[in-house]
Amino acid sequence: xxxFNISWKNLWSKPLNAALNILLIAFGTGILxxxxxxxxxxxxxxxxxxxxxxxxxxxxxxxxxxxxxxxYYIDFPTGNIPMKEAKALxxxxxxxxxxxxxxxxxxxxxxxxxTDSNYISLYxxxxxxxxxxxxxxxxxIGANVAKAQNLKVGDTFLGGHGLTEMKDEHKEHAYxxxxxxxxxxxxxxxxxxxxxxxxxxxxxxxGEEHPDQNNNNATDHDKDREFTSLLIQYxxxxxxxxxxxxxxxxxxxxxxxxxxxxxxxxxxxxxxxxTLQWFALLIMLIAAVSVFVNLYNSLKERxxxxxxxxxxxxxxxxxxxxxxxxxxxxxxxxxxIGIALGHGILQWIGSYQESxxxxxxxxxxxxxxxxxxxxxxxxxxxxxxxPAVQAYRxxxxxxxxxx
Amino acid sequence: xISIQSVSHQYAPGQVLKFADWQVDNGEQWLxxxxxxxxxxxxxxxxxxxxxxTGGNIKINxxxxxxxxxxxxxxxxxxxxxxxxxxxxxxxxxxxxxxLLLAQSFAGLPTSKKRIEEVLDSLAMLAKxxxxxxxxxxxxxxxxxxxxxxxxxxxxxxxDEPTSSLDDGNAAAVLALLKEQSELNRATLVVATHDKxxxxxxxxxxxxx
Numbered sequence: 001x002x003x004f005n006i007s008w009k010n011l012w013s014k015p016l017n018a019a020l021n022i023l024l025i026a027f028g029t030g031i032l033x034x035x036x037x038x039x040x041x042x043x044x045x046x047x048x049x050x051x052x053x054x055x056x057x058x059x060x061x062x063x064x065x066x067x068x069x070x071x072y073y074i075d076f077p078t079g080n081i082p083m084k085e086a087k088a089l090x091x092x093x094x095x096x097x098x099x100x101x102x103x104x105x106x107x108x109x110x111x112x113x114x115t116d117s118n119y120i121s122l123y124x125x126x127x128x129x130x131x132x133x134x135x136x137x138x139x140x141i142g143a144n145v146a147k148a149q150n151l152k153v154g155d156t157f158l159g160g161h162g163l164t165e166m167k168d169e170h171k172e173h174a175y176x177x178x179x180x181x182x183x184x185x186x187x188x189x190x191x192x193x194x195x196x197x198x199x200x201x202x203x204x205x206x207g208e209e210h211p212d213q214n215n216n217n218a219t220d221h222d223k224d225r226e227f228t229s230l231l232i233q234y235x236x237x238x239x240x241x242x243x244x245x246x247x248x249x250x251x252x253x254x255x256x257x258x259x260x261x262x263x264x265x266x267x268x269x270x271x272x273x274x275t276l277q278w279f280a281l282l283i284m285l286i287a288a289v290s291v292f293v294n295l296y297n298s299l300k301e302r303x304x305x306x307x308x309x310x311x312x313x314x315x316x317x318x319x320x321x322x323x324x325x326x327x328x329x330x331x332x333x334x335x336x337i338g339i340a341l342g343h344g345i346l347q348w349i350g351s352y353q354e355s356x357x358x359x360x361x362x363x364x365x366x367x368x369x370x371x372x373x374x375x376x377x378x379x380x381x382x383x384x385x386x387p388a389v390q391a392y393r394x395x396x397x398x399x400x401x402x403x
Numbered sequence: 404x405i406s407i408q409s410v411s412h413q414y415a416p417g418q419v420l421k422f423a424d425w426q427v428d429n430g431e432q433w434l435x436x437x438x439x440x441x442x443x444x445x446x447x448x449x450x451x452x453x454x455x456x457t458g459g460n461i462k463i464n465x466x467x468x469x470x471x472x473x474x475x476x477x478x479x480x481x482x483x484x485x486x487x488x489x490x491x492x493x494x495x496x497x498x499x500x501x502x503l504l505l506a507q508s509f510a511g512l513p514t515s516k517k518r519i520e521e522v523l524d525s526l527a528m529l530a531k532x533x534x535x536x537x538x539x540x541x542x543x544x545x546x547x548x549x550x551x552x553x554x555x556x557x558x559x560x561x562x563d564e565p566t567s568s569l570d571d572g573n574a575a576a577v578l579a580l581l582k583e584q585s586e587l588n589r590a591t592l593v594v595a596t597h598d599k600x601x602x603x604x605x606x607x608x609x610x611x612x
Contacts, residue, residue, distance in 0.1 A: 001497075001504045001514070013496035305494050311453065312551070313481015313510035315474045397454040400488065401444050 003318060007325040010298075017294050018330060024287035025334025025379070026341055029372055031280035033342025036368050039273055041360050043266065046072070049187045050258035052122060054239070057081070057089060057247055058229035063256035064265060070101055070229040071258050073111050073187055076163060077103050080226035081253050089230065089247065094239035097122060099231040102199040105159040108166055110145050112159050112175075112192045114199030122231060123188050129153055130179030136198045140179040142189040151177050159202060170202045200225060284379060291330050291383035295323060299387045307396040320392040327384025328377065335376030339369055404429045404591050405450065405559065410459030412445055422446055422459070425609055427591060429558075432582060434602065435595035437611030443595045446611065447563050450593070451484050452476045464558050481510030485552030485590065487581070489564035491544035493536040499523070499547055500532045506551045522550045525587065526580060542573040546580065553584045560590040566598050574600055 011018045050071050058066040059079030068075035083100075090098035099122050102114030119125070120132060130153040133140045141151055151157065156174040160166035175194065183189055234243065247255035299306075306319050347362025405427035413419045420442040427433055437443045448454035449461060452468045461468045464483060471479055493502045503519045523529045526546045531539060539547065545565065552560055562581055566574035578594075578601055585592035594601065602608075 001501060001508045005501075006494075006497075006505070009496045009501070010494075304492060308488075308492050308494070309505070309509060310477060311451065311480060311486050312506045313477050315477045317474070318509070397448045400448070400453065 003322045003325055004329075007322050007329055010302075011326055011329060014298070017298075021287065021291050021294055021330045022334040022337065024283060024290055025331050025376065026337040028280050028283035028287055029335045029338025029376065030341035030345065031276060031283065032372055033339050033369065034346055035273055035276055035280065036372070037342065037346050037362070037364065037366065038360055039269075040366055040368070041364065042269070045186075046262045046266065048185065050262060051186075052233060053231050053258050054234045055232040055244060055247075056229055056256050056258060057086070057232060057253050058256070060252065060254045063254060064261050066229065066254065066256045067258050067261040068265075069103065070231065071187070073103075073113075073191065077228045078254075080228055081230070083225045083227055085251055085253060086227050086230055089232075089251070089253075092243070094235055094243045095232055096235040097233040100196060100227045101229050101231065102196045102226075103163065103228040104199060105161060105170070105202055106163050106166070107157050107159055107175075107192055108149060109164055110141075110149065110190060110192055111163060112139070112194060112199065114194055114196040116196065119193065119231075122233065123184065123186065125184065125188060126182045128180045128182040130177070132179055133194050134178075136195060136201060137173055137175050138178045138198075139175040139192050139194045140181060141177055141192050142181050143183040144189040145192060146177075146180045151180075153177055153179060161202075173198075173201060196227070284375070287331075287334065288379045288383045291327055291380065292386065294330075295326060295384055295387040296390075299323070299390060303394060303399050306391055306394060307399040310396045311400070316392045320388045323388035323391050324381060324384045327388075328380040331376045331380030331383070332373075335373055338376075339372060404431070404464060405593075406462045407450070408460045410446075410449060410456050410461060412442075412449065412454070412456040412458070414445065419457075420445055422449075422611075423609075427593070430589060430591055431607055432585065432592040432605055433594070434605035434608040435593055435611070436597065436602070436608050437595075438597055441611040443597075443611060444563060447561055447593075447595055450559075451486055451561055452480045478511050481506070482512065482555055483558045485555070485557035485560045487545075487548050487552045487560070487562040487565050489567055491541065491548040493544065493547060493551075495536050498533050498535050499528070499539075502536070502547070503551055503554055506554050510555050512555055518554065519550075522554050523547075525584070526550050542569060542576070545569065545573070545577055549577070549580055549584060553588045553590065556588045557590050560585045560588075560592045562592075562594045564596055564598070565594065566596065566601060571600065574598070578604055 053071060056066055056070045058070060058077065059081055061078030065075045066078050069077040086100060089095065097118055099115055099118040103111060105112040117132070127140070128143065130140070145151065155177045157177070158169045158171060158174050161168040161170065175192070175198070181188060234240065244255040244257065247253055309319060310316075343362045345362070346360055350360045350362055353359050405425065407422060407425045409424065411419050411421045422442070435443060435446065445454065449456045450463070455469050466479065468476065468479070493499075494505065497505065500516070500519055503522070504514050507514045520529060520532065523532055526549060528543065528546050528550060531543065536544060560581070565581065566577055569577060581592060581594065582604065594605070
């Protein structure tokens with residue numbers, strides 16, 4: 001009979017107590033796992049998608065909204081900017097590269113992005129099959145789009161007006177898939193890319209008229225065409241101080257920095273994360289107390305058992321070890337279940353998430369999870385140490401004489 | 404085998420129990436007689452290395468008990484002394500075989516299911532080897548604790564009031580088993596009791612006053 005066997009059998013002689021302790025620890029660890037994985041992934045996604053973009057210029061409105069719509073493709077655009085003004089900015093000496101975006105359509109919820117070839121070099125896009133878009137109504141699609149929408153090179157599809165739902169289909173113009181991108185592990189995996197004039201064509205270049213609910217691509221006339229926004233890369237770090245101010249003060253447009261806005265966004269989410277974190281830590285604390293109370297109470301009932309073990313030749317340190325082991329078994333099982341639970345919950349949440357751009361993955365493992373495991377071990381030892389010391393110190397002669 | 408010399412124990416300030424010197428030879432069967440409160444249990448705890456007396460010297464098989472380290476003393480007890488208590492006490496979460504395996508592994512001896520079955524068989528308890536303690540009667544439990552005490556073939560078998568909670572039939576049976584088992588395992592036997600039913604079975608007695 002190894003000490004582990006003795007501890008194990010003793011724990012499961014009271015299955016309800018053991019289960020309650022494991023449940024509490026699993027719950028606390030589960031929440032911490034979810035928080036850890038989700039915040040790591042969100043931070044990672046925010047960073048990856050805005051990697052080489054220094055500034056976004058769009059219509060005046062919320063800067064956060066502008067960033068969300070033009071970099072993460074989550075929110076609605078703030079409006080449109082006149083092409084003439086945008087073109088002037090693109091020629092500015094501070095600007096190394098400027099990529100125009102025209103948004104406003106979708107295919108089954110996948111956003112159709114009108115842009116030019118600068119977009120390819122900005123994101124470092126590569127082709128998996130076919131080629132990049134060139135002529136009007138040619139589309140190159142992201143790897144996830146090809147898989148999810150079951151589109152191949154040569155297929156055609158109709159765009160719908162708006163950013164999320166397929167209503168008011170543009171029946172006159174069908175796009176043709178000319179290429180599929182290799183997986184980039186950023187937002188472009190979930191986009192349909194085409195040229196800007198295709199998007200214009202959908203929206204009235206050829207006289208098509210329809211109500212404009214989202215105030216994105218207004219009906220244009222040949223002379224004052226519009227973009228949704230510009231993605232800008234600076235030529236020199238000096239631009240950081242001058243360029244955004246210049247845009248905001250001298251044009252009708254606004255400039256928003258992805259880095260600043262992402263930080264702001266994350267600090268907004270962060271408050272919620274912090275609260276949940278404290279909540280989870282509170283649960284872990286309750287779990288630790290519960291393990292302690294469980295071991296402490298059972299120690300009173302088992303005093304005679306332990307004394308008998310001593311008469312059979314078990315040393316004081318062996319009894320100490322047996323009690324510590326009981327704490328460890330409870331918290332380790334709880335921690336493992338909690339981590340598994342956290343991954344499961346995240347995967348489940350991910351499968352229900354609408355926007356594929358921000359989807360969270362539950363099968364990802366990160367090294368911080370080892371800290372959770374270590375924390376579980378520590379809680380087990382801390383909760384068991386007082387009962388274990390008592391078992392170590394108990395006066396067996398007194399216990400045996402009392403009976 | 405057992406030798407105690409000028410042993411005394413102070414269990415409270417000003418209250419000292421003194422024990423007459425005692426010499427026990429190998430294979431002898433002794434009765435330790437005394438009223439409740441006369442120090443029977445105290446002497447048994449001193450003999451089994453559970454209670455360090457405030458004075459005197461105890462030798463078992465030539466080993467001075469209280470000069471061993473705490474860990475060595477526990478091990479010595481597990482290997483050389485078998486103890487049977489008044490109330491049979493087994494670990495509730497373990498079955499009979501596991502309880503006996505515990506006695507082997509705690510004593511630092513290799514575990515042997517064969518030896519366990521042999522001992523259970525000699526006590527007519529083999530059929531219950533997979534039962535849990537709460538499924539057994541008091542008499543059956545006492546037999547398992549005897550099995551546990553003799554399992555490691557101890558040199559010394561000590562029983563503290565082994566019959567006091569049993570009826571006449573069971574008391575006689577347990578006593579017979581103790582004598583039989585100590586002979587079978589070549590162990591010296593010391594039975595502490597104030598039970599009059601036991602007296603006639605022994606010729607050697609040590610009186611506590």
